[in-house]
Amino acid sequence: MNGKKVLLTGGTGGLGMGVTPLAAARGADLTVTYRYSEEVDRLKQKMAAEDFSKIQFVKIDLLDESAVKQLIEDMGRIDGLIHLVGGFAMGATAEYSYENWKKDFDLNLNTTFLTCKYSLAKMLKQGYGRIVTVGSRGAVEPGAKLAAYCASKAAVVALTKSIAAETRGTNVTANCVLPSVxxxxxNREAMGTEEAQKWVEPESLAEAICFLASEAAKDLRGAAVPVYGDV
Incomplete structure (x- = not known):
């Protein structure tokens, strides 16, 4: 990833704490989006000062289409999109509010669509690009009381595969990872720590994500890579 200009959304979140340091260490020129400054502060504590100083941080609402479009235009070139933004929610379908359903799709699917749309347009003009999204095990193995989460993540997988089909014959690829917990x-706060040793560490998932975002992954298109840990 050395010298590649990469847009990394959600790079200050839980998964981002694993992905951002690794992408920076592998030489990527990172633009990292965030919502809350305290998350940037936590990331700074984890990263080497030299790597952290190379990152451009942008505070943005990724549901604001004009802002997303401007962000990607301002980057000039964009070699990679790693889209980590998303969220987990659960509730019985018969009791789940429509408002929460729409929020889940906004967070998991619509942010993915907007960042992919404008990144893809620029990548196709350049003749190079790597798009990596985050689905979920729930996208392919839906569970009870997870209808909105699983459906929105399944849509992320479908969107990614559609982009992969559209970019055949180019040097633009699109793939996604399917993490379990x-x-x-x-997650430790919500679920306890009894099974935590079986979960996927952010740093482990980061290895798969950064590979898919690299030049080395040129022959992978439309893959949905299961990263389940020992669960």
Whole structure:
């Protein structure tokens, strides 16, 4: 990834704490989006000062189409998109509010669509690009009380595969990873730590993501890579 200009959304979140340091260490020129400054501060504590100083941080609402378009235009060239933004929610379908359903699709699917749309347009003009999205095990193995989450993540997988089909014959690729439970502080707080040793560490998932975002992954198109840990 040395010298590649990469847009990394959600790079200050739980998964981003694994992906951002690795992408920076592999030489990527990172633009990282964020919502809350305290998340940037936590990332700074984890990263080497030299790598952290090379990152451009942009505070943005990724549901604002004009802002997303401007962000990608301002980057000049964009060699890679790693889209980590997303969220987990659960509730019985018969009791789940329509408002929450729409919020889940906004967070998981619509942010993915907007970042992919404008990144893809520029990549096709350049003749090079790597798009990596994050689905979920739930996208292919839906569970009870997870209808909105699983459906929105399944849509992310479908979107990614559609982009892969559209970019055949080019040097632009699109792939996604399907994590099971990720070992983040938020998940430990919500689910306890009894099974945490079986979960996927952010740093492990980062290895798969950064490979898919690299030149070496030129022959992988439309893959949905399961990264389940020991669960």
């Amino acid at each position: 990720i070992d983040t502080p938020a």
